[in-house]
Amino acid sequence: MRSFGQLEARVMNSLWEADEPVTVHEVVSDLGEQKAVAYTTVITVLERLRGKGWVSRSREGRSYRYDTTATKHQYSAHLMSQVLREAPDRSAALLSFVGQLEVSELRDVLDAIPDEAPGGSDA
Template sequence: MTGRSGSGRDRSSPRRGQGELEAQVLGALRDAPGAVNAGWVRERLGGDLAYTTVITILTRLRVKGAVTRERTGRSFAWTAVADGAGLAALRMRKVLDAESDRAAVLTSFVTTLSVDDERVLRDLLAQESREGED
């Protein structure tokens, strides 16, 4: 027994958390000198991922609006348009959009915020209100 699963992943290695791989791919793209191909991203992440996995993550990020792509020959060059905070905001928006009672979701979310987070949210809302008056 070699300790390898059929997927080639070592069973003793920890699995990445949800969204962790997306964040790593997005971080690599943000550090890129410009639009880059999936092979470049794969190399920056250590090369232990399958090329198809990188393509899948890039495609998911594109659907979420976090990256764009342009055709270059037979492949694509990818560019980040969102940072880590932007990606988290997109995820939060997706969850909110999936619920029928938005007010209940927002209420539940806000009531669990720390005092500091609540202060930041209040400041942002006040700033938005002031800018709307101009």
């Protein structure tokens, strides 16, 4: 899977920043603060994102409320996993990526892994 397109990313960011599921009208209003987008265009984008599994919807009266099915962090992790899966040498790509991190960042991440996590030290 490739990353979101420009408008998809704007719509997803609007959903991620919301405290609760939102209507199309609320997304249009939020996006309009940056650059106006047509109501029907937002519906189309939301439905495509729903088809891809990134957005869910629930009926409220005569309209729908939309919400994300994954956090922004989960989406980022998905993209990184996709890139690693497509790399000719996964280990080399991962090593290069880790080499770009600050040591303190890497230590913080490793310390945050629960002992019972897959691959965690449980011995």
